[in-house]
Amino acid sequence: MTKIIAIDGPASVGKSTLAKRLSKKFKAPVLYSGKLYRAVALEIIKQKINLSNTKEILKCINYINLDNLNSDELYSSEVDNVSSIISAKKKIRNKLITFQRSFPKKYGNNVKFAIIEGRDIGTIIFPGADYKIFMWAASEIRAKRRYEQLRKNGKNVRYSKIFSEINVRDQKDMTRKIAPLMPAANSVLLDTSYIDIEQALNAIKNIIQKTKTI
Numbered sequence: 001m002t003k004i005i006a007i008d009g010p011a012s013v014g015k016s017t018l019a020k021r022l023s024k025k026f027k028a029p030v031l032y033s034g035k036l037y038r039a040v041a042l043e044i045i046k047q048k049i050n051l052s053n054t055k056e057i058l059k060c061i062n063y064i065n066l067d068n069l070n071s072d073e074l075y076s077s078e079v080d081n082v083s084s085i086i087s088a089k090k091k092i093r094n095k096l097i098t099f100q101r102s103f104p105k106k107y108g109n110n111v112k113f114a115i116i117e118g119r120d121i122g123t124i125i126f127p128g129a130d131y132k133i134f135m136w137a138a139s140e141i142r143a144k145r146r147y148e149q150l151r152k153n154g155k156n157v158r159y160s161k162i163f164s165e166i167n168v169r170d171q172k173d174m175t176r177k178i179a180p181l182m183p184a185a186n187s188v189l190l191d192t193s194y195i196d197i198e199q200a201l202n203a204i205k206n207i208i209q210k211t212k213t214i
């Protein structure tokens, strides 16, 4: 049976980079669950739907196609903001559960592992996941990494703005009533404040290869 690797953690902690590298190493499909919230947010923005109109927002979920979540449009400050707001809505989260739980069955045929990263994967979506990783790094460090990455890509950004946006998102993710960001029971805490991606990858590879299941 396909084993589930759940990776949770705050914004800009490196979950998707780690998930991508693990996916390459173990030839495992990966779902970046934040993209589901982003896809809904993008549709809301395009259709100019009011953020209090949950009924119309729920309809946007029908436009999601798991095979097509690669648009660059999913990554803008506006989408960051709207996805963060709608991710606190219970009905929206509940409707997105089905997408996430169907992922290993849909894409995990004949593969040993399926990877899902997000905020509530080990707590709500797959509480019985075989491996649960909770990634962490201080917000100053995450903001600095994000800032350097954006500058490297030629973007003219301010560190103070990125730092404050990360703190706002942390606050929203960690204090919402439904599915707040927190380490799942039995999760492995991976603090990446002072280690790089290779070290993080090695730590997780060791856990996966040396433990049967957590």
Ligand code: DC
Residues within 6 Å of the ligand: 011, 033, 034, 035, 037, 038, 080, 083, 084, 085, 087, 117, 118, 119, 120, 121, 169, 173
């Ligand atoms: O991981 P990300 O930045 O792409 O996520 C986009 C937004 O979706 C972010 O505000 C947090 C939210 N999210 C969530 O609430 N639960 C998840 N499993 C994944 C993302």
